[in-house]
Every structure is written in C-alpha cells, then in structure tokens.
Amino acid sequence: xxxxxxxxxxxxxxxxxxxxxxxxSFELEQGxxxxxxxxxxxxxxxxxxxxxxxxxxxxxxxxxxxxxxASMPDGKLTNxxxxxxxxxxxxxxxxxxxxxxxxxxxxxxxxxxxKAARAERARQLLEQxxxxxxxxxxxxxxxxxxxxxxxxxxxALANEPKLILAxxxxxxxxxxxxxxxxxxxxxxxxxxxxxxxxxxxxxxLANKTDRRFRLQQGRLTEEPARNRATAAVTG
Amino acid sequence: MSVLARSVGNAFRNKVxxxxxxxxxxxxxxxxxxxxxxxxxxxxxxxxxxxxxxxVLTVNPAGxxxxxxxxxxxxxxxxxxxxAVPNVSSVVGTKALRLRNAAQIAAxxxxxxxxxxxxxxxxxxSVTTSLTAAVDAGTLGNRNQASTGTxxxxxxxxxxxxxxxxxxxxxxxxxxxxxTGKALQLTQGTGLGNYTAASTGALLGTTLxxxxxxxxxxxxxxxxxxxxxxxxxxxxxxxxxxALYVTLPTAQTLAALPDELSTMIVTVNSMExxxxxxxxxxxxxxxxxxxxxxxxRNLATAVSSLDSVKNISFIAFVAALGTAGLIILLIMVxxxxxxxxxxxxxxxxGAPNRTIGLQFVLEALVLVALGSVVGAAVASLASGGIASAxxxxxxxxxxxxxxxxxxxxxxxxxxxxGGASQLLTSVTASASPxxxxxxxxxxxxxxxxxxLVPALLTARIRPIEVLRGE
Numbered sequence: 001x002x003x004x005x006x007x008x009x010x011x012x013x014x015x016x017x018x019x020x021x022x023x024x025s026f027e028l029e030q031g032x033x034x035x036x037x038x039x040x041x042x043x044x045x046x047x048x049x050x051x052x053x054x055x056x057x058x059x060x061x062x063x064x065x066x067x068x069x070a071s072m073p074d075g076k077l078t079n080x081x082x083x084x085x086x087x088x089x090x091x092x093x094x095x096x097x098x099x100x101x102x103x104x105x106x107x108x109x110x111x112x113x114x115k116a117a118r119a120e121r122a123r124q125l126l127e128q129x130x131x132x133x134x135x136x137x138x139x140x141x142x143x144x145x146x147x148x149x150x151x152x153x154x155x156a157l158a159n160e161p162k163l164i165l166a167x168x169x170x171x172x173x174x175x176x177x178x179x180x181x182x183x184x185x186x187x188x189x190x191x192x193x194x195x196x197x198x199x200x201x202x203x204x205l206a207n208k209t210d211r212r213f214r215l216q217q218g219r220l221t222e223e224p225a226r227n228r229a230t231a232a233v234t235g
Numbered sequence: 236m237s238v239l240a241r242s243v244g245n246a247f248r249n250k251v252x253x254x255x256x257x258x259x260x261x262x263x264x265x266x267x268x269x270x271x272x273x274x275x276x277x278x279x280x281x282x283x284x285x286x287x288x289x290x291v292l293t294v295n296p297a298g299x300x301x302x303x304x305x306x307x308x309x310x311x312x313x314x315x316x317x318x319a320v321p322n323v324s325s326v327v328g329t330k331a332l333r334l335r336n337a338a339q340i341a342a343x344x345x346x347x348x349x350x351x352x353x354x355x356x357x358x359x360x361s362v363t364t365s366l367t368a369a370v371d372a373g374t375l376g377n378r379n380q381a382s383t384g385t386x387x388x389x390x391x392x393x394x395x396x397x398x399x400x401x402x403x404x405x406x407x408x409x410x411x412x413x414x415t416g417k418a419l420q421l422t423q424g425t426g427l428g429n430y431t432a433a434s435t436g437a438l439l440g441t442t443l444x445x446x447x448x449x450x451x452x453x454x455x456x457x458x459x460x461x462x463x464x465x466x467x468x469x470x471x472x473x474x475x476x477x478a479l480y481v482t483l484p485t486a487q488t489l490a491a492l493p494d495e496l497s498t499m500i501v502t503v504n505s506m507e508x509x510x511x512x513x514x515x516x517x518x519x520x521x522x523x524x525x526x527x528x529x530x531x532r533n534l535a536t537a538v539s540s541l542d543s544v545k546n547i548s549f550i551a552f553v554a555a556l557g558t559a560g561l562i563i564l565l566i567m568v569x570x571x572x573x574x575x576x577x578x579x580x581x582x583x584x585g586a587p588n589r590t591i592g593l594q595f596v597l598e599a600l601v602l603v604a605l606g607s608v609v610g611a612a613v614a615s616l617a618s619g620g621i622a623s624a625x626x627x628x629x630x631x632x633x634x635x636x637x638x639x640x641x642x643x644x645x646x647x648x649x650x651x652x653g654g655a656s657q658l659l660t661s662v663t664a665s666a667s668p669x670x671x672x673x674x675x676x677x678x679x680x681x682x683x684x685x686x687l688v689p690a691l692l693t694a695r696i697r698p699i700e701v702l703r704g705e
Contacts, residue, residue: 095580
C-alpha cells in the first residue's frame with residue numbers, strides 16, 4: 001500500500017517559489033492501476049519522481065508498505081528503487097551505446113541476478129513488449145522511438161517491482177502497440193498485484209485505469225473512474 | 236553485460252577521442268617512466284660510487300708520497316691518534332718496500348754500478364728478493380734510473396753494465412685492502428689471515444707470479460727469508476700486478492723499521508663527514524707531520540652532480556606523474572559531465588554509487604592501460620637518452636669542478652679518480668620490469684583517484700537533478 005501524506009515540492013525561481021506539487025495526499029492499494037492526467041507543466045512528472053524516490057519532497061512523506069521514504073538514507077533509497085520501483089521515463093532514458101537486451105538486463109545486474117538468468121528474462125520481457133527478436137541485440141540509438149519506448153517498459157518490469165511509475169508510456173507508440181501495452185499493464189496489475197501509476201495525456205489509457213487523478217496547479221483531485229471509485233483524496 | 240565489459244565499451248565509445256586521450260596519456264606516462272628509470276639508474280650509480288671509494292682519506296708523511304719527497308715517517312702512534320678522530324671508522328697502515336733481485340744487485344756491483352737510486356725520504360735500504368720484476372725497464376725505466384741513480388765507475392776497467400731491472404713494490408698492509416683502500420681482488424688462494432701479525436705468507440700480483448713461475452703454495456725469498464704464496468691478486472694494471480703484499484709487521488721487520496708507516500688509509504663513516512674528518516685528522520696529526528689527502532674529492536663533486544640529477548629526475552617523475560593524474564582527472568571530469576544523465580538513469584534504476592564509481596574507474600584504467608603500454612615503449616626508447624642528456628650536462632659541471640682540484644692519487648696509478656666524468660657517463664639507464672611496474676602502479680593509483688572523485692561526486696547527487704537538468 002502506498003500512502004502519500006501532504007506532499008509538497010517547492011522550487012525557487014529567483015524570488016518566486018513554485019509548487020508543482022502542493023499538499024498532495026492519497027492512498028493506493030496494492031495492485032491498483034491508476035492514472036494521473038493534467039496539462040503540461042502541472043507537476044505530474046515531479047509527483048512521479050517523488051513517489052519513485054528520485055527526488056526528495058520539501059515537506060510531507062510517502063509511505064510504502066509502512067516504511068517512510070522521508071526518513072530513508074540514500075543507500076536504502078537506492079535499494080528501494082532497485083527492488084520495488086520500475087520507471088518508464090517520458091524520454092525513455094536508455095543507455096544509448098548498449099543493446100536493447102543489455103539495457104533490460106541492467107536493473108537485474110544491479111539486483112545481483114546471474115547473467116544467464118537475466119539474459120533469459122530480458123529476452124522474455126522484450127518479447128512481451130513485442131520487440132522484434134532481431135532487434136534485441138541492436139543498439140538503442142539504432143531503434144525507433146516506439147521501439148525504445150518498449151525497451152524502456154521492458155526494463156521497468158525487469159525486477160518484478162511492486163510499483164511501476166510510467167510517464168507517458170504509450171506516447172510514442174502506434175495505436176495497436178499502445179493497446180497492447182495498456183493490456184500488458186492491466187495484466188500486471190491484475191495478475192501480479194503490481195501497483196501501476198501512469199501519467200498520460202491518452203484518454204483511452206486513463207479510462208482503462210482503476211482510479212483516475214487530475215493534477216492542476218500542483219493540487220490533486222480524483223475523478224470518477226471506469227472500474228472503481230475509491231475516494232479518500234484530499235488536496 | 237558486466238561492469239567491466241560496459242567500461243571497456245564506454246572507453247571506446249568515441250574512437251577518435253580515445254586515440255587522442257591515449258596519445259596524451261602515453262606522452263605523460265612515458266615521460267614519468269623515463270624519469271623514474273633515469274632516477275633509479277642514477278640512484279644505483281651513486282650508491283655504487285659511495286660504496287666503493289667515497290669515504291677514504293689517505294695520510295702521507297708531510298712532504299713525502301710513496302718513494303718521493305722527504306720529511307719524517309709516520310708512526311704507529313699516529314695511526315692510533317687517527318683512529319681516535321671522530322667519524323673515522325678504520326685506519327689501515329701500510330709500509331712500502333722496494334725489492335730488488337739479489338742476482339741483479341750482485342751483477343751491478345760486479346760491473347761497478349753502485350746501488351739503486353735512493354728512494355727519497357723513505358727506505359734507502361735495498362731489500363733483496365729472489366723474484367724478478369714482471370715489467371721490463373724499457374725507455375721510461377732506464378730514463379728514471381739515469382736521473383735518480385748514482386752510477387759510479389771504479390778503476391779503469393770498463394765493464395759492460397748489466398740491463399737494468401725495475402724494483403718490485405712490496406707493501407705491508409694492516410688489512411686486506413690495496414693502497415687505495417679497496418678490497419684486494421684475489422684470483423686464487425686466500426688472504427693473509429691476520430694482517431696485524433708477522434707472517435711468512437704473501438700475496439702476489441698475477442703477472443709477477445707468472446713471470447717467476449709461482450702459484451699458490453710456491454715459495455720465494457725476501458732478505459733470504461722464505462715466503463709462501465698464499466694468494467694471487469689482480470690489481471687491474473700492469474704496474475699494480477708487479478707488486479706483492481705481506482702483513483704490516485712483516486714489512487716493518489724486513490725494513491728493520493718496526494714502528495714506521497709509509498701511509499695510512501683512513502675510512503670515514505659516511506661521505507657527508509669526509510670533509511669534517513679530514514680537517515679533524517689534519518689537526519690531530521699536525522700539518523707539519525702529515526699530509527691528509529682526499530682522493531675522492533673529484534668524485535665527491537661528481538657524486539654531488541649525480542645527486543642533483545637524481546633529484547631532478549625524481550622531481551620530473553613526480554611532475555610527470557602529477558600531469559598524467561591531472562590529465563586523467565580532467566578527462567574523467569569531462570566524461571562524467573558528458574554522462575551525467577546516464578549516471579542519473581543508472582541511479583534511478585537502482586545502481587549503487589560504488590557500481591557507478593567502479594564503472595568510471597575501470598573505464599579510466601582501460602585508457603591508462605593503453606597509455607601505459609604506449610608510454611612504456613616510449614620510456615624504453617627515451618630513458619637512455621634522457622639519462623644521458625641529464626648526466627652529460629651534469630658531468631660538464633663536475634669536470635669544471637675537477638680542474639681546480641688536487642692532483643692524482645700517489646703511486647703513479649694513473650689517477651683512479653681522475654675519470655669522474657667517465658664514471659658519470661657509465662651510468663646505464665635500463666627500463667627494468669620492476670621499475671616500469673612500480674611506475675605504472677603509481678600511474679594506476681593516480682588514475683583511480685582521478686576517476687573516482689568526479690564519478691562519486693556526481694553519483695552523490697539526486698537522480699532527478701541530472702535527469703531534469705538535461
């Protein structure tokens with residue numbers, strides 16, 4: 001279970017203070033597929049980076065399964081990101097001189113998995129995201145944007161994280177592949193009890209999630225969802 | 236893909252840049268290694284020179300040297316005085332005799348030639364021996380004989396004078412060293428055992444033994460007293476090998492001068508104390524009674540020059556090593572800045588700081604390893620030239636210092652210290668595997684620090700700071 005408590009992130013810009021995340025609180029049960037929608041610059045990516053321990057909040061806390069991230073030292077935050085979090089970045093953030101399969105293997109290497117086992121799992125994951133087998137060993141900078149997106153999704157799934165944070169995961173995909181990715185995320189959420197929080201502009205994707213949030217000027221509100229409408233949202 | 240494989244791949248990510256970096260590193264590393272090799276070569280030479288002749292003083296009677304000059308002879312009491320001077324570690328007395336072949340003297344007497352030329356203020360008494368000199372008199376010997384001998388004629392009968400033969404120098408020594416203080420180089424047999432006791436043993440120069448058909452165990456006579464050859468030595472010169480050594484008391488007895496010394500060989504405990512010991516020794520013995528000479532003064536200048544070269548090469552090594560380290564640091568700072576986003580991504584997906592640090596260190600080591608291979612080749616080619624260049628300029632300075640120095644060592648040995656510059660130029664700088672390995676280890680150590688610092692500084696920042704900053 002993820003509990004977000006009065007989360008605030010402030011940036012200084014000259015004399016002004018900007019709060020892309022302003023007193024946000026919500027809870028997500030394990031296995032929930034949720035989405036956050038909002039305009040560009042509304043603070044969606046900042047909120048994701050706070051949840052994924054890439055950044056530290058100005059105030060407030062994120063509590064994951066009873067453990068507070070605010071009080072966690074850097075070393076444990078690294079472990080948390082390695083074991084419990086899978087990121088899909090908007091810009092993919094893959095290592096350009098490595099192959100697709102090497103990129104997917106990286107988180108498993110950091111987790112200490114044996115080479116043969118991680119190579120096999122990387123291959124399976126790339127097949128799941130429908131990347132052509134002949135492109136598995138191709139360097140990232142020789143893949144298209146959509147293919148890189150799929151490699152990024154496969155990498156996020158590598159260590160079977162409890163929480164997947166995806167920033168526009170279908171943004172660069174064609175409609176058919178996007179549908180497949182949405183289906184894949186739904187399956188993970190449903191069958192593997194993985195919590196998935198997706199930032200998206202894609203209404204189709206947002207409509208398929210269990211819960212739907214809107215972030216506007218740093219404040220989060222929950223919208224009625226297609227599947228389930230559990231409120232308890234403030235801010 | 237392992238960290239190592241990833242690091243190797245990263246090292247060759249941009250091949251043109253990698254080649255440029257390796258070339259720059261190779262120059263710096265090569266220079267550092269060349270300087271280290273030169274430093275080691277010079278250090279070895281300095282130690283060798285210091286160990287061989289660096290601390291010996293020679294004391295002669297005031298106004299006399301060898302068989303030349305005049306003045307009062309040295310005594311055993313003066314040897315005891317010398318031994319009590321601070322920083323003097325040993326005093327070895329010598330007593331030189333001139334041996335002449337008994338049959339030759341008899342022939343000269345029969346022909347009317349009366350005796351050998353007087354040996355100045357030293358022993359005027361001819362000591363007879365059964366040995367024949369190994370060196371023919373030749374033009375120089377006969378000329379010397381004519382100028383110093385007192386050829387006389389008796390009666391009106393003109394008899395043909397027999398061919399002049401050179402005397403043989405017999406030296407009584409108080410320890411197993413030659414007249415320059417260096418250990419005797421025995422080619423056969425043993426030493427004389429206790430050099431401070433009378434003995435019937437003798438050590439012969441190789442050519443003298445050959446000339447007289449003697450070997451270890453053979454016997455010969457001095458003053459009708461039988462001596463046994465206990466060893467043969469090689470002095471390295473024809474003059475030096477036409478000589479023999481007996482124990483000091485034996486020589487004093489043969490000369491019938493039991494308390495008298497020809498020279499004293501004084502060894503000082505370290506080269507730094509030689510000047511002070513010389514002054515103290517001269518004061519203790521009295522300037523009117525003894526001349527103290529510092530045979531290694533020329534060499535001291537040379538060693539001092541070598542010390543300068545050693546220091547310069549060491550400073551240059553450290554500077555080149557520092558330059559290599561700075562190059563690595565700057566390259567790694569550049570690479571780390573260029574890959575800040577990549578570091579952020581690695582952190583975001585759970586890479587520990589040590590893994591990121593290790594990756595950049597390994598990448599730096601790959602570059603340094605390549606630079607070291609090329610640099611070692613450069614060093615092996617350049618170190619000899621660099622050492623020669625450093626030493627030739629140094630020996631010029633040393634040679635200038637020698638011109639005002641004292642004369643050669645007594646005894647006509649050709650001035651063993653006169654060729655200090657030769658000693659300097661005989662330094663050979665060879666790139667030994669041990670020295671190269673030590674230099675490369677130092678470069679690797681610097682590379683590790685140079686790579687770790689920027690990588691860890693970057694790895695410490697929050698991932699979002701580098702991801703957002705791009």
